[in-house]
Amino acid sequence: MKMDDYKRFATEGYRVYVPNISIACTLLGFHDNKLKVLLLRWKGLDKWSLPGGFMKQDEDADEGAARILKERTGLDVYLQQYHTYTSLNRFTIDEPSQKKFKDTFGMEVLKGHWYDKRVIGIGYYGLAEYAKVTRIELDMITIDSRWWPVDDIPENMLFNHHEMIGGAMKALQRDVAHEPVCLKLLPSKFTMAELQCLYESILGYSLDRGNFRKKMMNAGILKDMGESTTRKAHKTPHLYSFDVRAYKKALQSGIIFKLQ
């Protein structure tokens, strides 16, 4: 909906979109040793939502998810479909928010429009290198964007997006053992402590530092870059990067599934 207005979307969108099928993207980035999710705040409402939208008639859901995140971030991020949400009450907006929307936009948010029906949500998670997401384009509905720590997302979210973020995290916990998740989230060089923090953010529990280092080194998936970061003056932790081939092979054979 970039460069478009809500009225045109509400009156003519049925020509472009499939009315029952929406897509929501849980875009994740790793920053300040925390896994964070990108949320957008709606104009006139104190409500946040995931980047999303309806699937177009001439695209499949993978293409729709890629389009949605490209419109917001300008980037092609790694995307994975994880679950489709179909509960009868998921696509609703509470009355006070409906009123605020009407006050702001001069029209109804749902009522009477072509999308005021049973709408299912196909959930995707996206993995980005945080530093590469340098700008977030808003649309006519949204007025603010922010990265929220996944363990501290706001309560005031629209639709069932709270549940969808939970589902994305659960899928990521499962997929971290099978897909090169960490490769997509980390910069090309990182410290062992950063890698451990990332695993802990995904898994949701702490890992023993010594064991973690040992298992990672034994897995043979890291290249020691022979450099040190200057980020901490009193320490000189080594920087590592992934041996991509070895990493992918280790995932296939299940070697790094169990970290503790």
Place this chain on the structure above:
Amino acid sequence: MKMDDYKRFATEGYRVYVPNISIACTLLGFHDNKLKVLLLRWKGLDKWSLPGGFMKQDEDADEGAARILKERTGLDVYLQQYHTYTSLNRFTIDEPSQKKFKDTFGMEVLKGHWYDKRVIGIGYYGLAEYAKVTRIELDMITIDSRWWPVDDIPENMLFNHHEMIGGAMKALQRDVAHEPVCLKLLPSKFTMAELQCLYESILGYSLDRGNFRKKMMNAGILKDMGESTTRKAHKTPHLYSFDVRAYKKALQSGIIFKLQ
């Protein structure tokens, strides 16, 4: 559509179903040391399909999948949503089959009906204890049902159901490390060889017999039932059952992920 006819479905189904959203179930059973999938053959066509149908307006997809398999098998089977298929050309039927359908039913299979539009397919896999599926109810469209080995399914399948079975197997390969998949597929008592065959059927490759036995025994998830089967006169293999609690705990901690 049990007890209904296709004409009523085609003319009045829009009152009951969501037109864009279908569900297809890959029901798996373990029989004769092979993993098998239940397929239905369409009347008048030499084509097979998965049990499936449209999602009802008053149910979510989980309920829809359960309803579809209950109508066919009479059973509540373990179901898991694994992927939603959205490609633009997935819900099509080749011209010769359309003609055969018309010759058989006296009406078009797709053209002109309320479901002749963009239809996505939410994929579920179901796991059943094979011996408990004692009857398959057919509907007005289908004339035959058969369990096919997953590694030898027919080429002549409708829609993208071939792809959907492949997706179900890929999901199962991933989930066997996290969910009590074998518990759902095996009878309450089984031999070590049967358990190994099941794992091999799911994973798609052979496992070393000695290693497999050792890993399974070490995992502490099996109870030796102290009985022997009489299925092979010259041998007396032990029968085992799952220690359900230990099995689920082992899955959580990832112990039995790597079998080789």
